[in-house]
Amino acid sequence: MLIAFFSDIHANRQAFEACLVDARRRGAQRIVLLGDYVGYGADPEWVVDKTMELVGQGALAVLGNHDSAIGNDRENLHEDARLVIGWTRGRLDVAQRDFLAALPYTIDEAPRLYVHADASAPKRWIYVASKREAADSLAATSATLTVCGHIHIPALYSMSAGGKLSHFTPASNVPIPLLPGRRWLAVAGAVGQPRDGDPAAAYLLLDPEKNEITYCRCAYDVEAAAKAIIAQGLPAWFGDRLLAGR
């Protein structure tokens, strides 16, 4: 039973659709959504509707900081991001806003843990940017595999039995064995706004039986997503960075 993980969709309909098709083609049977369904992108209604539909079919979903900002003005976002959140509020109906507000910060599916950012303080939205944050996150739970997103750059951390931490920049589309006897923290890249220099949408595929994780990349119609951002009058650089994957 393959599990697909989608993080940081950010209202990018084109990317999300392409990833869903790609994941099904690769045999994904379960879906876990790691937060930030809205923000930056031009299609929040469609993406939230799709998320609600998937959750109705059994998918798991956690809350992201942009989702939280929809009903909570105290989230710390930069000015342009805040502007898009304001625009998004005016697009979402009550059911959609209630759905986002009710999402949990973490989901514990032992031995796996799903969270948008670092697991030691999920409400503080700390970026897992280095071994230091990865160690804090792993130390805070007993999960053998934690899966998160938030930073938009794919990474894989592992902690040995002796507590030593290792970092790995995963190659795309190569299954990586998650050796037993270690604890792992998989940081998914972004579906809707990749920032590792590759504009292709990023998601994860986990094979729990084989204990292998694959960092998948999926090409999609980037131009259409960028044009939609400009057509909605949102900050144009959110579209430009889609084209560059930065």
Add this chain to the structure above:
Amino acid sequence: MRSFEPGTLVDGFRIEGVMHHGGMATLFDVTQVSDNTRLVMKVPHLAEGDDPAEIVSFEMEAMIMPRLTGPYVPRFVAAGDFEGQPYIVMERIEGESLLQRLKDLPLPYDEVAAIGCRIGEALHDLHRQHVLHLDIKPSNVIMKPDGGAVLLDFGLSHHEKLPDLMQEEFRVPFGTGPYMSPEQLLGVRTDPRSDIFSLGVLLYFFSTGVRPFGESEMLANMRRRLWRDPKPPRLLRADYPPWLQEVVLRCLEINPAWRYPTTTQVCFDLANPGHVALTARSEKLKRDRWSTVLRRRFNPELPRPRMSAIAADLSLAPIVLVAVDISEGAADINETLRLTTAKILATVPSARLACLNILKQSRISIDQTLDDEGRNKHLDRLIALRQWASSLKLDPAQLTVHVIEASDPAPAILEFVRSNKVDQVIMGARQGTVMRKILGSVSAKVAAEAPCTVTVVRPPRFSSRDNGPAA
């Protein structure tokens, strides 16, 4: 820890006995009960308080082995976590470990070259699969009865597409002291040329009977190889062939950039001694002067580690074969061939060019080596090939010329491609000649059967259609 007494069943494998009790693991002779095949089970020593390096090294091997394929590595059968006691089960390789040859050293030069060539082939296949061995030494090489080499023990290996737990976990370098490359001593685990260095140590040892950097496993002694060059083999054995010294010392260069770029190129030289470009390395009869050594000691020659992809490196240093027809009337096509070759070489500066000419032999009569005017045909062709290649202005080490006598050119070209692991063939297609109509096209046969890219070059010419009026 579980018992591994003979007769014990472990997940469907029956323990028959101990094959080898090593420092980090024990190898058991086992039988797969389901189909009665004899296999090998490797069980790491993981007692309490053991060096964590042994655990991590075993994890690495369990991760890398299942991903390797081909005739140069033992086939992976199973890995297990047997009540907290991990193991790997793999194919049992029949053959002789190179360790058993140590008593016969030094070996004859041609035998050393043949062994080196087989190890080089195995390493090439490993590098192609994105894996560096990083622990090449006699005990990790088995020579099969058919002459091929099989590499063992991937506990220190690096897989370019998988997390390198050894690199992350430990600051000290791991490897086998006498064989470890200078960059490995500095903690670099990502350079395929480290395996070329270790192969060079093995070649030196097997051809002289002496290890080039001694036997020390002490880090301080091992680091001397960062500035101190080994004794030239010719100093140790008066009859040592200069070409072999050239190959061995080039493998042992301190700076990886000065070694061969790929193992295929090492094999090419070992298989073609007459074509090795001899440099000052081949002439050395004593070690570098102390002033040179001291300069290196305080001005390290080893630059910062590089971070490029292994498999991409292989394609950056290809062996390109160009089949050149020297006969009359081939001038047109040879010019096109030269232009195409120059273009291809311009994009890959580390490429090696092998120029090949087939000296056609009659199928029936015995040919004379001398032509009608009494000149040596073979030698004439070599000179003509060099002349053809001269305008490409290649470094002498980049170019080799070969004249092969054969009655049928296509199989001869294909044989050369296979035995020298050629990456790309460039050849001309002669159109509309009588010979082509009778014998079929050589280029078509090579293009169809070669195990690599084949570029068929045609001189531009107008077809009959171009002569008619436009529709």
